Amino acid sequence: MPPPKDVVKIAIQMVGAIPQLIDLHQTKPLASVLKDVCDAWSLPNAEHYALQYTDGRQTYITESNRGEIKNGSILRLTTSPDQEAERLYSGIQSNNSDVKTDSLKKLASLSQDVTFAQEFINRNGLKQIFYIVEEGNDTGEMLAHTLKAFMELMEHDFVSWDALSAAFIKKIVSYVNTNAVDASVQQLSLSILENMVPTSRLLFEQVKKEVTLDRLLTHLQVTNAQLQLKAMALLIALLLAATDAERRDMMDYLREKNIRQFIHKNIIHSSEPLGDEMAHYLYVLQSVSLNLCERRMRTSMDPYSQEQRELLQSLRQAAFESESEAPAGNFSTERRRSLCAKEFRKLGFMNNSNPAEDLRRAPPGLLALDNMVYFSRHTPNAYSRFVLENSSREDKHECPFARSSIQLTLILCEILHIGEPCSETAQAFYPMFFGQDHFFEELFCICIQLVNKTWKEMRATQEDFDKVLQVVREQITRTLSLKPTSLELFKTRVNALNYSEILKLRQTERLHQEETLAVPVLELRERLKPELLELIRQQRLLHLCEGTLFRKISSRRRQDKLWYCRLSPNHKVLHYGDVEEGVCSPPIESLPEKIPVADMKMLLVGKECPHTKEKSSGKQNK
Numbered sequence: 001m002p003p004p005k006d007v008v009k010i011a012i013q014m015v016g017a018i019p020q021l022i023d024l025h026q027t028k029p030l031a032s033v034l035k036d037v038c039d040a041w042s043l044p045n046a047e048h049y050a051l052q053y054t055d056g057r058q059t060y061i062t063e064s065n066r067g068e069i070k071n072g073s074i075l076r077l078t079t080s081p082d083q084e085a086e087r088l089y090s091g092i093q094s095n096n097s098d099v100k101t102d103s104l105k106k107l108a109s110l111s112q113d114v115t116f117a118q119e120f121i122n123r124n125g126l127k128q129i130f131y132i133v134e135e136g137n138d139t140g141e142m143l144a145h146t147l148k149a150f151m152e153l154m155e156h157d158f159v160s161w162d163a164l165s166a167a168f169i170k171k172i173v174s175y176v177n178t179n180a181v182d183a184s185v186q187q188l189s190l191s192i193l194e195n196m197v198p199t200s201r202l203l204f205e206q207v208k209k210e211v212t213l214d215r216l217l218t219h220l221q222v223t224n225a226q227l228q229l230k231a232m233a234l235l236i237a238l239l240l241a242a243t244d245a246e247r248r249d250m251m252d253y254l255r256e257k258n259i260r261q262f263i264h265k266n267i268i269h270s271s272e273p274l275g276d277e278m279a280h281y282l283y284v285l286q287s288v289s290l291n292l293c294e295r296r297m298r299t300s301m302d303p304y305s306q307e308q309r310e311l312l313q314s315l316r317q318a319a320f321e322s323e324s325e326a327p328a329g330n331f332s333t334e335r336r337r338s339l340c341a342k343e344f345r346k347l348g349f350m351n352n353s354n355p356a357e358d359l360r361r362a363p364p365g366l367l368a369l370d371n372m373v374y375f376s377r378h379t380p381n382a383y384s385r386f387v388l389e390n391s392s393r394e395d396k397h398e399c400p401f402a403r404s405s406i407q408l409t410l411i412l413c414e415i416l417h418i419g420e421p422c423s424e425t426a427q428a429f430y431p432m433f434f435g436q437d438h439f440f441e442e443l444f445c446i447c448i449q450l451v452n453k454t455w456k457e458m459r460a461t462q463e464d465f466d467k468v469l470q471v472v473r474e475q476i477t478r479t480l481s482l483k484p485t486s487l488e489l490f491k492t493r494v495n496a497l498n499y500s501e502i503l504k505l506r507q508t509e510r511l512h513q514e515e516t517l518a519v520p521v522l523e524l525r526e527r528l529k530p531e532l533l534e535l536i537r538q539q540r541l542l543h544l545c546e547g548t549l550f551r552k553i554s555s556r557r558r559q560d561k562l563w564y565c566r567l568s569p570n571h572k573v574l575h576y577g578d579v580e581e582g583v584c585s586p587p588i589e590s591l592p593e594k595i596p597v598a599d600m601k602m603l604l605v606g607k608e609c610p611h612t613k614e615k616s617s618g619k620q621n622k
Helices: 030-040 081-091 097-110 114-122 125-135 141-155 166-177 183-199 201-210 213-220 225-241 244-256 259-268 276-297 306-324 333-346 355-359 365-378 380-391 401-415 431-435 439-457 462-480 487-496 499-517 519-546 610-616
Strands: 007-013 020-025 049-053 074-079 548-552 561-567 573-579 593-596
Touching (some): 081 097, 081 114, 081 125, 114 125, 125 166, 141 183, 166 183, 201 225, 213 225, 259 276, 259 431, 276 431, 306 355, 306 365, 355 365, 365 439, 380 401, 380 439, 401 462, 439 462, 439 499, 462 487
Antiparallel strands (some): 007 020, 049 074, 548 561, 561 573
């Protein structure tokens, strides 16, 4: 008969005592359970003891978390959290440095537990930690344990970060800004500052002022991967907590200091594999950098802005100046206006008499204009070829440069999530982002030429505009998913993924979907499922009844002995025993050993098997 649901079978250990196996009644108060356990070992003062897990974070068992105890758990009887907190509170004030260091080391470990942390903080333990940091001159192991304990205690949110004294913060900052400090202390100090920054504007300003970007860049350039990671974490925390103007200034300064090239060479392409945490920070840095485009993306064109009108005119002049340069002076205003309108129409603006109207839509706003101007100035030959090639085609087959540029800019903003807040967990950065200055503009230059290429491959007309841009979006997203390491590689791959390739991929995916997701197929599968599962069950039972021959593997890895195992015909008992070479199917009576199926609690397979674990940990197989 199975035990009641509110009873779990557990083992309790204590140093120097034989473990107890007990049935823990979850309805019974924990104090009573502890009294019974202490009585069994003849221990007085049961209230001075507590139970905790022996593995993982070694959490104390409380009334609130006891429901998580599983059958077969192994617990340890140990000093209660309040007694331990009292002992360590005294220990960290000891004049004996060994006692003090050991107490701080234990404190750093136990502070992960919320019950202990509460008890320690209630005894004003944090005040003592502040004192050790503020007044101490140690920069080695003792300080590292102190800072680790502080970090763990603050993780539980019992105390506000605003409660930190100016002297404490000054000390932490000094550890970051001094070279002659242990690396572990610098890592912990960077972590403390990283946690402080988002909590208040005042702390952000203090940290930003005291820890310069130059200092963080120095830490980024060390070979110690953990120190590098913590420096990056603080840099990201500062960027996220800054105002838009501050963030822009910080990013400009980092660009001057060539942080992009450094990350590309020394972090992304380092010999060590990139960890999840660093990947997340690089994603945030990429996101923050791209989001600097958001202001232009959300700003509509102002037709009365002289600067914006000049940018617009520069597009027309770059494409047609040789044609219109000479005779323009002889034309009347009306004739000149008519000529400009004609040229803007050739450029692909929908509203050729007032092209500024095309750029009133935001997003993509002025970002589309910036991209077009960048393309015309940095790749003038490609720009002229695009415009002139399409202005000389038949009207219905011309690819409109301006209209395509505006829509493509919007597509790129959506794909790169410009204007969206950073995800707290994402790690999807593009290695090529850190391999290229003016990444967004350069990506646009490649993709606008891709639009023209795909337009020709599709033999598109103006009516097919949305269809072409949909294909281009697919070409870009599919290529980005391959994580090309440089824009050159992106360019090669995206151009190889032509329209006919996209059609083939779509066809393959459609067939795959139709086969697996068609309603009749799903219905038929569901109808046949019970019958098939029963057939599989019967076949497996039949195989178990027939039995299997196994080789015994000795400690010397020899496989010279055999044993046989089979299930009884009534499926209730497993029979097994040693057999001689050449025996194919021994009768069940010749197998002396047996295990009732009803006694089996669990089936372990693959990596969960004890012998597999022993093998992977280097122990000799039993």
